[in-house]
Amino acid sequence: MPASPSLSPSSAAPSTPGPVAATPAGLEPVQAEFIALFVAAAEVFGVPRSLGEIYGVIYASPRPLSFQDIVDRLAISKGSVSQGLRMLKSLGAIRTAYVPGDRRDHFEPETELRTLVGGLLRDRVNPHLEQGRHRLERVGAEIVAGKGLSKTEAAVLRARVQKLENWRRKGATLLPILTRVLS
Amino acid sequence: MPASPSLSPSSAAPSTPGPVAATPAGLEPVQAEFIALFVAAAEVFGVPRSLGEIYGVIYASPRPLSFQDIVDRLAISKGSVSQGLRMLKSLGAIRTAYVPGDRRDHFEPETELRTLVGGLLRDRVNPHLEQGRHRLERVGAEIVAGKGLSKTEAAVLRARVQKLENWRRKGATLLPILTRVLS
DNA sequence: CCTCTTGTTCATTTTTTTTTGAACAACTTA
DNA sequence: TAAGTTGTTCAAAAAAAAATGAACAAGAGG
Numbered sequence: 001m002p003a004s005p006s007l008s009p010s011s012a013a014p015s016t017p018g019p020v021a022a023t024p025a026g027l028e029p030v031q032a033e034f035i036a037l038f039v040a041a042a043e044v045f046g047v048p049r050s051l052g053e054i055y056g057v058i059y060a061s062p063r064p065l066s067f068q069d070i071v072d073r074l075a076i077s078k079g080s081v082s083q084g085l086r087m088l089k090s091l092g093a094i095r096t097a098y099v100p101g102d103r104r105d106h107f108e109p110e111t112e113l114r115t116l117v118g119g120l121l122r123d124r125v126n127p128h129l130e131q132g133r134h135r136l137e138r139v140g141a142e143i144v145a146g147k148g149l150s151k152t153e154a155a156v157l158r159a160r161v162q163k164l165e166n167w168r169r170k171g172a173t174l175l176p177i178l179t180r181v182l183s
Numbered sequence: 184m185p186a187s188p189s190l191s192p193s194s195a196a197p198s199t200p201g202p203v204a205a206t207p208a209g210l211e212p213v214q215a216e217f218i219a220l221f222v223a224a225a226e227v228f229g230v231p232r233s234l235g236e237i238y239g240v241i242y243a244s245p246r247p248l249s250f251q252d253i254v255d256r257l258a259i260s261k262g263s264v265s266q267g268l269r270m271l272k273s274l275g276a277i278r279t280a281y282v283p284g285d286r287r288d289h290f291e292p293e294t295e296l297r298t299l300v301g302g303l304l305r306d307r308v309n310p311h312l313e314q315g316r317h318r319l320e321r322v323g324a325e326i327v328a329g330k331g332l333s334k335t336e337a338a339v340l341r342a343r344v345q346k347l348e349n350w351r352r353k354g355a356t357l358l359p360i361l362t363r364v365l366s
Numbered sequence: 367c368c369t370c371t372t373g374t375t376c377a378t379t380t381t382t383t384t385t386t387g388a389a390c391a392a393c394t395t396a
Numbered sequence: 397t398a399a400g401t402t403g404t405t406c407a408a409a410a411a412a413a414a415a416t417g418a419a420c421a422a423g424a425g426g
Contacts, residue, residue: 028330028331029325030322030325030326030340033318033321033322033325034322036318037315037318037319037322040311040315041311041315043311044307044308044311048383048384048385049384050384050385059343060340060343062332062335062336062339062340063336066402067402067403068402076386077385077386078386078387078402078403078404079385079386079388079404079405079406080384080385080386081403082403082404083384083385083404085403086404103393103394103401103402104401104402105402105403109343111343111346113349113350113353125227128223128224128226128227131223132220132223132224135216135219135220136220138216139213139216139217139220142213142216143213148211149245152245153245153246154245157213157243157245160243160292160294163294164220166296167296170296174361178357178361181357182353182357231413231414231415232414233414233415249372250372250373251372251373259415260415260416261373261374261417262374262375262415262416262417262418263414263415263416265373265374266374266414266415269374286371286372286423286424287371288372288373
């Protein structure tokens with residue numbers, strides 16, 4: 001193993017005062033606080049808690065962390081770290097950094113909000129927007145007065161389909177703008 | 184427990200000349216398509232599937248639906264419908280409509296996108312933004328060169344806290360604008 | 367007071383998601 | 397080739413979230 005982490009592993013505090021729950025092995029309070037922040041964010045965005053932890057510990061480190069560093073500082077399994085890192089990479093939330101004298105990959109945070117939000121939107125929202133367009137067309141075509149629907153009822157439903165189409169269009173034009181504003 | 188849910192056709196209701204047959208699904212294809220749309224949306228926003236179903240069936244109906252109507256058309260329990268309706272009301276996604284000659288509540292969809300998105304943001308994002316501000320202040324104060332942190336390392340971390348603060352501020356100013364743009 | 371309808375509550379059950387960890391693959395070095 | 401690292405995979409376990417349904421409340425009518 002190369003140089004030891006710059007933040008000392010240290011002491012298991014019996015009980016942690018303050019708002020952050022018990023700090024896992026080898027975690028400074030500052031780091032724990034950072035991590036808590038990203039765990040909360042992970043919850044908001046509906047991604048697994050471990051993603052927040054991993055991104056948090058990377059974000060909280062002034063230098064790139066190796067796989068093993070992350071496993072050591074968070075009390076989670078190698079498997080979770082491996083999968084978490086993969087997801088974070090695919091989201092564009094972290095990137096690998098070269099560290100001289102160490103053949104292992106090291107990770108540092110992507111700090112551009114645009115990149116992060118963009119990655120999430122790309123993965124979660126965009127596919128549905130496209131599929132939604134098709135479904136809306138189909139629904140619009142299927143609404144016909146007749147079998148159980150009076151003429152006015154059909155009109156109400158068609159108006160609602162129109163409303164959905166407006167939503168979809170607005171969303172589709174707003175998302176790119178949003179990610180641009182988050183420069 | 185394979186208790187077969189009795190498909191009780193609501194023939195007693197005088198104001199309900201329901202065209203919906205007692206098919207296993209109990210749904211017209213058009214309605215099913217609408218519902219699929221909102222189920223997908225529910226997934227995107229990270230709310231329970233049943234919320235999407237319930238909102239969907241209400242949205243797909245040209246006239247307000249009673250509690251019982253919803254239970255009949257979707258194959259989900261009374262309990263789920265009750266809780267789902269409560270959440271939808273608190274999100275501002277549906278409202279109750281008066282139907283003459285029927286003392287039961289009836290529900291119709293709120294079709295303003297602003298209201299829907301606003302409700303979600305209010306419930307999911309806002310609380311965290313506020314709490315995040317406090318945590319950021321605390322983290323900033325805790326970063327001091329010394330115990331394991333060199334001066335430059337502390338500077339890197341302080342810069343990252345600053346970045347987070349920028350994110351937070353941007354988010355806080357953007358959200359209200361966003362909901363306003365979604366008129 | 368009794369009964370019927372309408373809907374809510376909440377302890378359980380079911381389903382889905384997330385995490386774990388041991389086996390294993392890919393490399394490096396000797 | 398052997399032996400040591402480093403990280404990945406994936407079946408199974410654990411945890412979390414959601415749905416169920418029986419008991420119960422609240423009100424209407426009788």
